Amino acid sequence: MSEVIKEPRNGCALHGALQTVQEIKGVVPVIHANAGCGVIHYLANKGTSGGNSSYSGLSIPGTAIQERHVIFGGASRLREQIKNTIKVVKGDLYVILNSCESAMVGDDVDAMTREIVEQGEPVLDTLVAGFNGGPYYGYEHVMADIFRTIDGVKPSEKKTDPYLVNILGIIPGKDPYWQGNLEEIKRILEGIGLKVNVFFGPYGGVRDLINAKNAALTINFSRWGELPARILEEWYEIPILQRPSLPLGTEQVLDLATAVAETIHIDEERIKSFFGNEEVYENDLLLRAREDLIEYDNSQTAVLVGDEEQVIRLGRFLNDFLGKEIKAVILTDALKTDEEHVTDNQELLKEITDSIYITSDQKKIEDIIRSEKPEVIFGSSLEKRIANRLEIPVVETSYPVFEKLILNKADAGIRGTISFMEEYITVVNQYEAEKRKQLLSYVKGEKGGKLWQEQSQKRSYSKKLTLVTQSQTKESLSARM
Amino acid sequence: MAEKIGKHIAIYGKGGIGKSTTTSNISAALAEAGYKVIQIGCDPKSDSTNTLRGNNYLPTVLDSLREGNKIHLEDISVKGFGGVLCIESGGPVPGVGCAGRGINASVSLLQELHLFEEFKPDFVLYDVLGDVVCGGFAVPIRDGITDRAYVVSSSDFMALYAANNLFKAINKYAPTGGAKLGGVIANSMKPGYHREIVEDFVEKTGTSIAGYVNRSIDVQQSELYGKTVIEAKPKSAQADIYRNLAKYIAGNEDLVVPNPLGAAELKEWARDWGDRIYDIENGVVSVAEAI
Structure with a gap:
């Protein structure tokens, strides 16, 4: 039986693709769908943290198919659109995204793509019908299709680079800090002597897609x-290092480096020197936050809401590093039954919470x-409503994040530990300050004023401020609300 | 929806079973009897009304829709034998696009063009492509477009299988205002056990037979001349068969919601008939005994 899902935070497969x-530099997406699909995607991202990249939303070429294209097929309309797009939009790679309509009608998009490729244009296509799944499906399948076909469109000789690694598993936009996190992972891996294909953002691009096989x-x-990792493994024999999440904190980053070193030879001295410096840097900065941590962080209990990767990353850090009690984790991306993936993080999640x-x-x-009844929530902006009711702060770590611009800030790696702590302490501090402000204004207000007077009749003025205890005032405040 | 003008009848059946031939002959017989008739071919092949209009060219509704120009009724319809207004829905070329959506769009367009208000028909016959393969092909029996459907079937298992599928669709849509079943038109009837197979099927599904149409050389000849039997051989016995069928359909108000057989039930039923036919063909038992 179907049930109502309130405010689902995940879009469709086309949205994810x-x-x-759109975050791969040099790629021009061409949407083969009705006009609304691209615009809805644009609007969904417009209101959230990272915004939209260059070829996005209103500027994405699309076939804007109409009823006649559904009835008679939309392949010729697509051919026209690809040709026109190539004429007016400069790109290194054109990726056609087929939508629900195209899937249902069965447009022979492959034939259209072959036709254009035979004319020497770099075009590939992928079928990501919205109804196939969520944005995660879209991410996996578009990346897998790109890896399957890029060599036919942009041929190059395979030349394995023993120090080159591909980074997968972080969906642009679905992690609000994806850009900063990718940069941080790249910085760390380069710091220990590796080269990195990040694919997305200013450091990524079509070149990374071509080089993935190397x-x-x-x-x-x-x-x-x-799925895309498996394609690279099956087609180009590139081994996979499956991690449950991005690392957070020096300890986890070191653990990652150790795991990478099992496959790639890394100079031990270089690792030592890199992590030595990083540790000094991290300790130096985090030390400055010790007073805030002692004042606000003790005995706080938390609930984590977000994608599995984010929940594991933050959950382990909050547990191990801050000694926080995680009362519950809520996974917003995982499927109740997932037979397509071998990853099983149940044990890891159980270590975080029951x-x-x-x-x-x-x-x-x-x-x-x-x-x-947690004392703090690590989640999305959607959790603000319940947080306000429960009078607890929300540290925004998962999608969607509204009213906040996040460009290259990280919450993974080592620098990400620092910015995560900054964010966490700032949110809690500001929340406490706001609460104090509210209490003070209440105490000085009409009803609170009476309480103030009653108290002052019984006690001396010098004791008044301390006697109007927080719990009494809080009680009155909740009664008023 | 505004009150329906005329009786709207959908005629379904497996591909190649004789839907268009039967529908055209019913239309011709109704027209001959003085009724105003519209026949709408809901098939991408757009050959439903061929014999009514002497195989003359008729642009389809969807062809006109594809051009994107303003469409007028006179561009997409032509009067055929006895003044039957012939319309072909048309559709995409085989293997491309979505014919089901095409039928949907076509029927909507005809309503927008006020076809029925303009022509004021007594009968509108929708000749619908084969099996009810998807929602698009159920359009004529859904949403109150027609209130009655007939299915043309021979005694072949696959034809009855298609009929059973239509019953499933009617069963699904009838409770929410969809069409009910007027009956089964038993087509291509040959001597022997063929009638009995269809009769047994209608009994099992709680439906009835609207009429029997025997296999006849008159039908084949008339079609080769691009005419209906009513027009080409008006005095033949076959023409009378169609006249009687038309008369029955015109007057029949005994509409039912069929009880389609389940997959296993249908298979079992067919197997049982397989055994009986084997016995008949091999002379184990007589036709009467087998039935």
Whole structure:
């Protein structure tokens, strides 16, 4: 039986594929869909943290198919659109994204693509019908199709570079800090002597896609990169290092480096020197936050809401590094039954907490948070409503994040540890400050004023401020609300 | 929806079973009897009304839609034998696009053009492509476009299988205002056990036979001349068969919601008939005994 899902935070497969390819420099997406698909994607990203990249939303070429294209087939309309796009939009690679309509009608898009490729143009296509799945499906399948076909479109000799690694598993946009995180992982891996294909963002691009086959290792940081990683393994014999999440904190980063060193020879001295410096840097900065940590962080309990990768990354860090009690984790991306992926993080999640939930239904998420009574939430902007009701802060770590621009800030790696701590302490501090402000304004207000007077009749003025205790005022405040 | 003008009848059946021939002859017989008739071919092959209009060219509704120009009724319809207004929905070339969506768009367009208000028909016959393969082909029996459907079937298993599928569609849509079944038109009837197979099928599914149409050389000859039997051989016995069928359909108000057989049930039923036919063909039992 079907049920209502309140405020689902995940889009469709086309949405995921689109936000993936639009972040690869040099790629021009061409949407073979009705006009609304691209615009909805644009609007969904417009209101959230990272914004849209150059070829996105309103500027994405599309076939804007109409009823006659459904009835008679839209392949010739697509041919026209690809040819026109190549004429007016400069790109190194044109990726055709086929939508629900194209899938249902059965347009022979492959034939159209072959025709254009035979004319020497770099075009490839992928079928990501929205109804096939969520954005994770779109990410995996578009990347897998690119790896399958890029060599036919942009041929090059395979020349394995023993120090080159591919980074997969981080979906642009679905992790609000994806850009910064990729940069940080690249910085760390380069710091220990490797070269990195990040694919996305300013350091990525079509060149990375072409070079993917030359890598010595693919590091996949979530279950969602399994399919493209497997394609690279099957086609080009590139081994896969499957990690449950991006690392957070020096310890986890070192663990990653050790795991990579099992496949790729890395100079030990270089690792030591790199991590030595990083540790000094991290300790130096985090030391400055010790007073804040002592004042606000003790005995705080938390609930984590987000994609599995984010929940594991933050959960382990909060547990191990900050000694926080994780009352529950809510996975918004994982499927209740996932037979397509081999990744199984159950044990790891159980180490974080016994209460593991899988849902993207905001009603259920709010009910879980309400019953778990945490003192802080690590989640998305959608959790702000329940947080306001429970009078607790939300540290925004998962999609969607509204009213905040996040460009290259990280919450993974080593520098990401620092910015995560900055964000966490800032949010908690600001929240406490706001609460104090509210209490003070209440105490000085009409009703609070009476309380103030009553108290002052019984006690001396010098004791007044301390006697209007926080709990009394909080009680009155909640009664008023 | 505004009150329907005329009786709207959908005629379904497996491909090649004689739907168009039967529908055209019913239309011709109704026209001959003085009724105003529209026949709408809902098949991408767009050959439903060929014998009514002497195989003359008729642009299809969807051809006109593809051109994108403003469409007028006179561009997509032509009067054929007895003044039957012939319309072909048309569709994409085989293997391309979505014919089901085409039928949907075509029927909507005809309604937008006020076809029925303009022509004021007594009967509108929709000749619909083969099996009800997807939602698009169920359009004529859904949403109150027609209130009755007939299915043309021979005694062949696959034809009855297609009929059973139509029953499933009617069963699904009838409770929400879809068409009900008027009956089964038993086509290509030959001597022997053929009638009995169809009769047994209608009994099992709680339906009835609207009429029997025997296999006849008159039908084949008339079609080769590009005419209906009513027009080409008006005095033949076959023409009378169609006249009687038309008369029955015109007057029949006994509409039912069929009880389609389940997959296993249908298979079992067919197997049982297989055994009986084997016995008949090998002289184990007589036809009467087998039935």
